[in-house]
Amino acid sequence: MTLNAFYFLSFLAIMSAIMVVLSKNPVYSVLYLIITFFCIAGHYTLMNAQFLAIVHIIVYAGAIMVLFLYVIMLLNLNKESEPHKSNILKFAATICAGLIMLVLIGSLKGTENMLAQQPAAADIGLVKTLGKVMFTEFLLPFEITSVLLLAAMVGAVMLGKPESR
Amino acid sequence: MSEFLIYKLILVGSVFGITLFVAAYSTYAERKVAAFLQDRVGPDRAGPFGIFQPLADGMKFIYKEEIIPVVSNKFLFVLGPCLAMLTAMMAGVLIPWGNTLIIGDQVYSLQIADLNVGILYVFGVVSIGVYGIMIGGWASNNKFSLLGAIRASAQMISYEIAMGLSIIALIIMTGTLSLGEISAQQAGGVGGDWNMWNVVYQPLGFLIFIVCAFAECNRTPFDLPECETELVGGYHTEYSSMKLGFYLFAEYINMFVSSAVISTLYFGGYNFPFMNDLGLDHNTISIIGTVVLFAKISFFIFFFMWIRWTIPRFRYDQLMNLGWKILIPLAVFNIFLTGLVMILLK
Numbered sequence: 001m002t003l004n005a006f007y008f009l010s011f012l013a014i015m016s017a018i019m020v021v022l023s024k025n026p027v028y029s030v031l032y033l034i035i036t037f038f039c040i041a042g043h044y045t046l047m048n049a050q051f052l053a054i055v056h057i058i059v060y061a062g063a064i065m066v067l068f069l070y071v072i073m074l075l076n077l078n079k080e081s082e083p084h085k086s087n088i089l090k091f092a093a094t095i096c097a098g099l100i101m102l103v104l105i106g107s108l109k110g111t112e113n114m115l116a117q118q119p120a121a122a123d124i125g126l127v128k129t130l131g132k133v134m135f136t137e138f139l140l141p142f143e144i145t146s147v148l149l150l151a152a153m154v155g156a157v158m159l160g161k162p163e164s165r
Numbered sequence: 166m167s168e169f170l171i172y173k174l175i176l177v178g179s180v181f182g183i184t185l186f187v188a189a190y191s192t193y194a195e196r197k198v199a200a201f202l203q204d205r206v207g208p209d210r211a212g213p214f215g216i217f218q219p220l221a222d223g224m225k226f227i228y229k230e231e232i233i234p235v236v237s238n239k240f241l242f243v244l245g246p247c248l249a250m251l252t253a254m255m256a257g258v259l260i261p262w263g264n265t266l267i268i269g270d271q272v273y274s275l276q277i278a279d280l281n282v283g284i285l286y287v288f289g290v291v292s293i294g295v296y297g298i299m300i301g302g303w304a305s306n307n308k309f310s311l312l313g314a315i316r317a318s319a320q321m322i323s324y325e326i327a328m329g330l331s332i333i334a335l336i337i338m339t340g341t342l343s344l345g346e347i348s349a350q351q352a353g354g355v356g357g358d359w360n361m362w363n364v365v366y367q368p369l370g371f372l373i374f375i376v377c378a379f380a381e382c383n384r385t386p387f388d389l390p391e392c393e394t395e396l397v398g399g400y401h402t403e404y405s406s407m408k409l410g411f412y413l414f415a416e417y418i419n420m421f422v423s424s425a426v427i428s429t430l431y432f433g434g435y436n437f438p439f440m441n442d443l444g445l446d447h448n449t450i451s452i453i454g455t456v457v458l459f460a461k462i463s464f465f466i467f468f469f470m471w472i473r474w475t476i477p478r479f480r481y482d483q484l485m486n487l488g489w490k491i492l493i494p495l496a497v498f499n500i501f502l503t504g505l506v507m508i509l510l511k
Contacts, residue, residue: 070318
């Protein structure tokens with residue numbers, strides 16, 4: 001049951017991830033990306049991490065992708081307004097993407113001896129467990145992340161402010 | 166196992182049916198309340214007091230000509246209302262519709278699923294609810310629809326933040342995310358055992374939550390996405406027939422579900438005063454509790470309508486100012502206050 005769900009979700013996630021790249025229409029790309037996020041949330045649920053799954057949906061599918069969709073819909077991209085990039089840029093992009101693929105394959109090579117592990121306990125993804133770990137063992141990284149978010153927020157406000165005369 | 170499955174299926178089926186029934190009769194109630202507030206009669210032709218009006222409306226929607234604009238994106242145009250309906254129906258799974266029923270030696274809970282992330286699931290559903298409107302508005306290929314859709318999404322994202330923050334104070338107090346447990350904690354009430362509903366401890370949080378619920382449901386005074394004076398019909402300008410019906414219907418379902426969430430979180434859910442002093446057996450109390458919950462929900466649906474026919478619509482900048490500059494700081498202040506009191510009481 002769990003295994004079948006895993007294969008189904010993985011298939012759906014990979015298919016829609018490929019469709020993100022292949023779609024001609026940017027709005028379709030965003031919609032496929034949303035399906036991918038839902039599949040990943042499904043994987044989290046399979047690993048007993050309900051909190052992570054639901055936060056993933058709220059933050060990525062619910063907030064970030066809505067903003068993406070928002071911008072793309074307003075830009076009204078279509079065939080006529082499609083920007084034409086020079087060949088050098090396309091060449092550079094291909095090389096960059098190829099290098100990233102190389103790095104990913106390299107990092108995956110080491111995992112082939114690893115056994116798939118069952119989650120340590122059923123309550124590992126519960127809010128209580130997560131909160132306890134976050135506020136004791138990983139307090140410093142957690143606080144530093146919050147500073148990082150604050151910096152990003154201040155930066156966004158600075159950029160969004162109308163220029164003073 | 167199969168018995169468990171059958172019982173859950175019956176529960177899902179009845180919640181589905183009741184949700185649709187309540188939503189259908191909300192449309193009738195809305196027109197009757199509007200008529201009452203404006204000193205009119207309201208619908209009174211179909212059946213006694215116009216009681217069959219929702220059926221007549223439904224029939225009309227189905228038999229209307231269905232127009233899909235030629236320039237629209239057909240698949241997404243159909244997907245929009247379906248998504249709006251689907252996401253509206255999803256949150257009902259989490260609501261505890263009543264206490265447990267004990268039949269024989271089996272205990273049956275009247276909640277379909279008590280997830281330990283309960284309230285966050287409701288937020289997840291609310292946050293993906295915006296897709297139905299956005300996709301429909303964009304696929305119509307109409308500037309007014311697109312503007313309506315964009316207004317709707319900006320409004321919903323803005324008010325989701327304040328809504329989430331107002332809930333955090335409640336979670337600090339109750340110490341759980343599960344809606345079932347939050348309901349159970351408010352048991353008793355006035356009577357032998359003094360135990361107040363959460364609204365007594367969280368008046369500010371409740372106020373913020375209900376304002377945000379209005380905004381999330383796109384109800385007046387926050388119904389700018391379909392502001393007819395500026396946008397023709399908003400995101401559903403191009404829609405006709407049952408697809409328009411789905412959008413309108415989804416709004417009433419959202420209203421029903423948010424009334425249920427408000428009743429559960431702040432007004433004791435299925436609990437009522439003196440419930441432990443009546444000396445009745447467990448099942449009777451549970452059934453009365455369910456009836457009481459529906460009475461509370463009906464009150465909040467009436468409240469939604471009352472506000473709609475009393476207060477005029479905001480301007481868009483006023484809406485954004487209220488959301489970002491008033492509600493969010495207030496919600497943060499509320500969290501701070503709740504945390505302080507919780508520490509002092511320890």
